[in-house]
Amino acid sequence: MEERNNKPIVKLISKPENMLKTVYTACRTCYSAQSPVEMYENDVDEEKMLKLIRNVVASGHHSTIEHIQVSFAISNVSRACTHQLVRHRLMSFSQKSQRYVQEKGQFDYIIPPTIDRNPELKEKFISFMGEISNKYQEFVDAGIPAEDARFVLPNAASSSLVASLNLRELIHLANLRLCTRAQYEIRCMVKDMCEALSKEEPWLKEYLVPKCEAIGFCDEHKSCGRKITKAELFEKAGVNC
Amino acid sequence: MEERNNKPIVKLISKPENMLKTVYTACRTCYSAQSPVEMYENDVDEEKMLKLIRNVVASGHHSTIEHIQVSFAISNVSRACTHQLVRHRLMSFSQKSQRYVQEKGQFDYIIPPTIDRNPELKEKFISFMGEISNKYQEFVDAGIPAEDARFVLPNAASSSLVASLNLRELIHLANLRLCTRAQYEIRCMVKDMCEALSKEEPWLKEYLVPKCEAIGFCDEHKSCGRKITKAELFEKAGVNC
């Protein structure tokens, strides 16, 4: 059985110059008589900048972190995953088109982990991907255009995209999609996005967490137990929600 | 060979009360000393309202038509089509989930017209949809959750959704997707959306057209010939573009 790479490939390809200084200047502009042009030109201690940003973000004034946008090149993710991802309407996407790009030979695909760890099911899955590939080629050979032949291609077929989003939306994405309730593949992809960015900008690490870490409790219907649920929190405190 | 319904099913399920009056009031508010509350309460001749709206829209002041939002129930469209549709980020969607809704028996699917009109290819397509359905059930029966078994489901699998959008976005959608360059299925679906609305609000008909009808010429790379191309227009006029 051939060895496949089943994990998303994620690369941070673009981020603003002077990320921290830009957010700091934006935060201070709201509350200061000084002009942002002057502020930006002054040297400021990094700790001081971080402290202000932490306060402003903690106060819920999240428009200040929209001034940072980052871009990721992503490949080896299923069309099932990208159909979920593109529902984040505040992101920008450029995705490989199945209308314009015709598959040559076996298309790439993703095997879900529940299937991947069962050798018998995995073999059945891989073999069926081969059958789908053959059927796709039969239609193409019969003169059906790629945009129609692709109707037989499965959700498992892998896709590529460039995705950009601002820091506010990235934190929102992390809050939702790092939750264990999110589907495995998108959770894995978002985790890689967050790690790629945190590696270069470590001050962001504390914000790129599942929602329960951000708010201190779990508000999902079914909790994974990582954090106290909202109902338990209020019960323990003896307070009516 | 079984007879299948291959066309989108589109139903306008919601529109605002007093659509025309609302847009008229919005348009006048910008240019009048009168309060919109008073304006709204006065009776105005329909022709007079339409004339003002036509002028305002022609002048490119399109934020005034955002005050109208309409909702459509849509079914019998492929996941290929919905992946295109949900890229319209100014729309609101509630779509049938392949994670939470498990297929029982043969899933519904769409046959692309290029295949549908060739009896041999059509039979091959239908038969392969049966094979995919069997494979999906095999995985489900082996204990694989629906959210992972769906990795074998094809782009052809049909979906359902409720989609809402304001009039500005609907005109944009019509401009783009009624163009013959758009894929057959989404063109068909958007045509049905526009017709369902125009039937109840005939004054909107003139706006729900492909882009070339709206601007008077074609600015696509490859033109279908319905309208003069931009290059030809400037050449005929003897003007440098």
Next chain:
Amino acid sequence: MEERNNKPIVKLISKPENMLKTVYTACRTCYSAQSPVEMYENDVDEEKMLKLIRNVVASGHHSTIEHIQVSFAISNVSRACTHQLVRHRLMSFSQKSQRYVQEKGQFDYIIPPTIDRNPELKEKFISFMGEISNKYQEFVDAGIPAEDARFVLPNAASSSLVASLNLRELIHLANLRLCTRAQYEIRCMVKDMCEALSKEEPWLKEYLVPKCEAIGFCDEHKSCGRKITKAELFEKAGVNC
């Protein structure tokens, strides 16, 4: 001293037909094998619809309530207030233009309550509004266009607008602007918007509340004391935040 109306005038001018049924159909579409067209055509008990909507909203699946959009005609609000309001980027606005609408005679204005309840300051304020009006007219009489003469007009000058927003954004607006930390005038305006809608659609009343009512505690830096603060809640529960 002349008697002035200092309160926003708010009128709900448009809402969708079948509001509850539309949201219900959207919620069910996500989790059901049935088509939304069929669902919409069936009669459903109101209590059953409300129960489903409550569950879906409580689970944080808020895109389902975007399918409802409502429109308000608003007048007698200051330009200070509208500059705040138009920062809500998911709303649609058509606002009276100070460029195109020239003031004739004394412009309308809003007196802030802290000044309104002090007779001496109030008189000073009203008299100064008269001086500004005279200055504006002097510039207009000297041939200065309205768009430039308006540079002397104050933040107090009243404005009119038509504002539309979907239910998700209205709940967000209520959560933020019904908080006692919001400025008096916008709080008053948003309260009137919520009451106008709740009067016609009483099932929405429970959602149109300040954030502390929605989440059960206060997460502002400075609390008004209406609800337990987040810090106190965790302390009482003996849990680390």
Next chain:
Amino acid sequence: MEERNNKPIVKLISKPENMLKTVYTACRTCYSAQSPVEMYENDVDEEKMLKLIRNVVASGHHSTIEHIQVSFAISNVSRACTHQLVRHRLMSFSQKSQRYVQEKGQFDYIIPPTIDRNPELKEKFISFMGEISNKYQEFVDAGIPAEDARFVLPNAASSSLVASLNLRELIHLANLRLCTRAQYEIRCMVKDMCEALSKEEPWLKEYLVPKCEAIGFCDEHKSCGRKITKAELFEKAGVNC
């Protein structure tokens, strides 16, 4: 008469690293079987990148240029101008707050050019700004909070902000606001924004133009004569619009 700086101060404070390469990678991702991660890592000739981008933008596929976001620090603009600017809902803003920042002494302000070039009116204007400043201080001294005292401050009062937007929105902003129909001050500010960016990224210059330059004709109701009007173009070409 004191000498005042009446022009917006605009500084480009942030742009992405590798701007051109990021857009190029996004454009190619849509039409290529290669992964964007590999593409990004290959060296590509600048001319080749520019050619592809030009083609993609000319074809109207503008989502590809959303991957670039830039940030500007802006000061010395009137509140009249910022009330216009913040209506661009796809931008991100952090603006100096008149609620939280109390004016000390004479507030800064902008004199409209029609007044600025008339010495008599200019003197009257400056003197009146002094009167407003005195009145503001009187209210502050009487214990009125800044958020209410500001009700006497004029549209002329200057403001500061950090504004971020992606390239698609910047081109839209340029198309609208570089038109001679836009108000003088915002036209001047947007011109400075475009020049600041074009200076560092000269390949963008051709896109940062008024709409008539972009489309080849003028579609305003009242034309300034810079370009042929749409009506004249069709008439010259002997074509019905």
